[in-house]
Amino acid sequence: MATPLSAGSFLSALENEGLIVVEVGDWRDHNRNSKGPWGPVNGVMIHHTVTKGSARTVDICRKGYSGLPGPLCHGVITKDGRVHLVGYGRANHAGLGDPDVLAAVIAERARPADNEATVDGNRHFYGFECENLGDGEDPWPAAQVEAIVRVITALCRKHGWTVRSALRHLDWQPGKVDPRGLDWGDVETRVTKRLGAKPPTAPRPTPARPVIDLSELVKAARTNPQMQGTPVTYAGVRTYEAALVDEGLLAKVRSDGHFGTDTVEATSKWQERLGYRGRKPGQPADGIPGKTSLVKLGQRHGFDVRN
Known part of the structure; x- marks a missing residue:
């Protein structure tokens, strides 16, 4: 359980873990705070978008759509491994979920199966949407998976959490399947390994632009x-x-x-x-x-x- 990071500290945590971060518009002030509280934060939640195309995916996650206004997460992890920050604060990403799962995340112990949807997850979790069709066939490129690992590591490291403070949307809300096709066991193993090592001394160099x-x-x-x-x-x-x-x-x-x-x-x-x-x-x-x-x-x- 923790107070949410400031937007600047959030950005620094990601960059210090070696991530390539793209700041999209007024992301620092784009949120749903007027609709409910933001914090305390208890973990990091990973989703898939069911969309294709990086620009379109980022735009949807920033703006939302009819019936679900944006931002729909804090960051969008595209297939090239870049993290696009689209909002900060309360975001429409987690929805209602299981109180027993929340208790397990807070205690950093094994999670029970989710079977209720009564707790406001938008208040309690950092949310990252990953560009993927979610059909079980759309691949998860190595650069994207590495970025997911580093995003989780960055926030767990900053808050002093273990990997058990990271979860999938499917772990939180009954009926959800995302992030479908992602090898979560591999992600957890790699996060645990990174948390046991010192963070990089400098961000990864940004690739040369065509x-x-x-x-x-x-x-x-x-x-x-x-x-x-x-x-x-x-x-x-x-x-x-x-x-x-x-x-x-x-x-x-x-x-x-x-x-x-x-x-x-x-x-x-x-x-x-x-x-x-x-x-x-x-x-x-x-x-x-x-x-x-x-x-x-x-x-x-x-x-x-x-x-």
């Missing part, structure tokens, strides 16, 4: 006047198409590195989302990347733009 050359991308888009998908050799097309897939604008099977018809149409939709239109009334945006729309896409998906 750079897309606008002129090369436009050249790829104009390779075939009929937009028939003529093969191109510019590697930046794959980075660009991956971002469009994440935005839900391009089917993954069509992200083949060829700036063809589907990519042009997806680009047009992205431009229109930003308010651009064709030259004539009712005409769609042209689907040829421009500097402003490309920069905005890069800001959301971790790449830079030159030319």
Whole structure:
């Protein structure tokens, strides 16, 4: 049982454990504190999102959806192992759960099976949503699992908790199955091992951001006047198409590195989302990347733009 960390201490705890942290908007002040108390905190809860695409997943967890306002957690752990902070304070993630489970977490002893839903978990737990479809088939990449281990370790280390202060949503609320497909035994073993060692002396280095050359991308888009998908050799097309897939604008099977018809149409939709239109009334945006729309896409998906 503990007083919640300040937002700054929470961030430092994660970074000191070597995590790559992305601060999203006004996360420090984005919460549901007006709807109920936040704290004392008793543990860390892990969920899966049932969503696909990092940008879309982070956006949903930050904003919520009809009937369940955001934030839906404190942090989103995407498949690349990054931790996106979307809120701090009370968050709509745990819901009502079992009082016997809470008592076991507080005492750091073996948990009973959950069979009641009477205690407000949003008050008592830090919550992390993990990008995963939750169908038992969607993989858990090594980078994502390592981030889950480090998130749990960071908060347990900061509060002086053992691994028994970490739990899954399925351990808390009857009927829940998340995080489905995650090897929880492996996670607990690795957390226990990390807690027995000193934290890293410095965060892991942030990976270099890809750079897309606008002129090369436009050249790829104009390779075939009929937009028939003529093969191109510019590697930046794959980075660009991956971002469009994440935005839900391009089917993954069509992200083949060829700036063809589907990519042009997806680009047009992205431009229109930003308010651009064709030259004539009712005409769609042209689907040829421009500097402003490309920069905005890069800001959301971790790449830079030159030319």
